[in-house]
Amino acid sequence: MGLATFKGGVHPYEGKELSENKPVQVLMPKGDMVYPMSQHIGAPATPLVAKGDKVLAGQKIGEASGFISANVICSVSGTVKAIEPRRVANGAMVNSIIVENDGEYTAVEGLGADRDPASLSKQEIRDIVKEAGIVGLGGAGFPTHVKLTPKDENAIEYILVNGAECEPYLTSDYRMMLEEPEKIVGGLNVILQLFDKAKGVIGIENNKPEAIKKLTELVKDEPRIEVCPLQTKYPQGGERSLINAITGRKVNSSMLPADAGCIVDNIDTVIAVYMAVCKTTPLMRRIVTVTGDAIANPQNYHVKIGTDFQELVDAAGGFKTQPEKLIAGGPMMGMALFDLNIPVTKTCSALTCFTKDEVAAYEETPCIRCGKCVSVCPSHIVPVKMMKAALKGDCEAFEKVNGMECMECGSCTYVCPAKRPLTQAFKEMRKTVAANRRKKA
Numbered sequence: 001m002g003l004a005t006f007k008g009g010v011h012p013y014e015g016k017e018l019s020e021n022k023p024v025q026v027l028m029p030k031g032d033m034v035y036p037m038s039q040h041i042g043a044p045a046t047p048l049v050a051k052g053d054k055v056l057a058g059q060k061i062g063e064a065s066g067f068i069s070a071n072v073i074c075s076v077s078g079t080v081k082a083i084e085p086r087r088v089a090n091g092a093m094v095n096s097i098i099v100e101n102d103g104e105y106t107a108v109e110g111l112g113a114d115r116d117p118a119s120l121s122k123q124e125i126r127d128i129v130k131e132a133g134i135v136g137l138g139g140a141g142f143p144t145h146v147k148l149t150p151k152d153e154n155a156i157e158y159i160l161v162n163g164a165e166c167e168p169y170l171t172s173d174y175r176m177m178l179e180e181p182e183k184i185v186g187g188l189n190v191i192l193q194l195f196d197k198a199k200g201v202i203g204i205e206n207n208k209p210e211a212i213k214k215l216t217e218l219v220k221d222e223p224r225i226e227v228c229p230l231q232t233k234y235p236q237g238g239e240r241s242l243i244n245a246i247t248g249r250k251v252n253s254s255m256l257p258a259d260a261g262c263i264v265d266n267i268d269t270v271i272a273v274y275m276a277v278c279k280t281t282p283l284m285r286r287i288v289t290v291t292g293d294a295i296a297n298p299q300n301y302h303v304k305i306g307t308d309f310q311e312l313v314d315a316a317g318g319f320k321t322q323p324e325k326l327i328a329g330g331p332m333m334g335m336a337l338f339d340l341n342i343p344v345t346k347t348c349s350a351l352t353c354f355t356k357d358e359v360a361a362y363e364e365t366p367c368i369r370c371g372k373c374v375s376v377c378p379s380h381i382v383p384v385k386m387m388k389a390a391l392k393g394d395c396e397a398f399e400k401v402n403g404m405e406c407m408e409c410g411s412c413t414y415v416c417p418a419k420r421p422l423t424q425a426f427k428e429m430r431k432t433v434a435a436n437r438r439k440k441a
Helices: 122-131 172-179 181-192 209-218 239-247 267-279 309-315 372-376 383-392 395-400 411-415 422-440
Strands: 025-027 033-036 060-063 078-087 093-101 158-163 199-205 225-230 262-266 285-291 299-304 325-328 335-337 350-354
Touching: 025 309, 033 078, 060 093, 122 267, 158 181, 158 239, 158 267, 172 181, 172 209, 172 267, 172 285, 181 199, 181 209, 181 225, 181 267, 199 209, 199 239, 209 225, 225 239, 239 262, 262 267, 285 309, 299 309, 309 350, 372 383, 372 411, 383 395, 383 422, 395 422, 411 422
Parallel strands: 025 299, 158 199, 158 262, 199 225, 285 350
Antiparallel strands: 033 093, 078 093, 285 299, 325 335, 325 350
């Protein structure tokens, strides 16, 4: 049987060899910690502390302020220095709690205590996940407790764990599959407790044979869990691509995965569920890949949320040469940075640093109508027509050519011989269309 995959996609240079064989190192922060109140899709959290307050590791300092929102948990002990806007990876200024780390990491009572998930009701599990501030750690930041509370839990047939890690250069999920596979299986079993009719499938690209072997061995006696090897291709780990590859089902922009009987969670999100439910530990850390040809010692780090990005670079030996390009995330879907003075948040998976900004060196030329963008698009739409609408700022035309189905994966931009900034244009158009729809509603 062939490897599971989807139609379309590209094969960018992987770059994973820089950090894939580096076991995760724990990085203890040195400076102040910054906790943005918006580290998730949805309404920002509301601060629960004030300047001068003493705080503990594991303490809830920001409370979810709506149905789609998430708690923010302090990852150190210390004193609240300020509550003020701070810049985050996407360039926005976000209201943030700044904590002076006392270096003692005094924790709230009961942090890390063992808990038997079998003794918990479905609602208790969902409440624990909500309280722990868990969101999708693959980058989207959708609150996990909302995802685990679909309209009809009996309609859920698949819990898909995204172990594809198709983004070039990133290896944090791969290291977790090798180093903490028991937590992945434990977290998946907790989620399966919520859905009586579902089976768990861990999808892993076949460029990770050690991870496939390790997890396949680990689940051989788990009747409700299996491992599905996937073809190595970008964006194999995109939610819609993964659902299509593993189940053959299709999801469009007007649907949720739950509408196709699926729930999709990233490797680290499933580990976070395990830690919250089985180890009474809320989401306070991220596994971050620090990589790229400008980094002296590429590495994966266990980082406390709120740590400054500059500390990651310092820990990795600094820069070999001054980089021209800094990216929060990977080169396909990450965001370019102009400053390292930003905090690691729940959705920060990597810091990728390149000596050359190859994109800036490209000169855009007119479209030659070669159709490469159409052949690689995983959403099977026509980027040429979308770009035509985008250049005119014509929202109606953009919607007519199904522009809202764009996943913003960057495959079209990657293959475009004319070097047109397609994905960037589509991202802006989708934002405008979504804003117009909200106004009308």
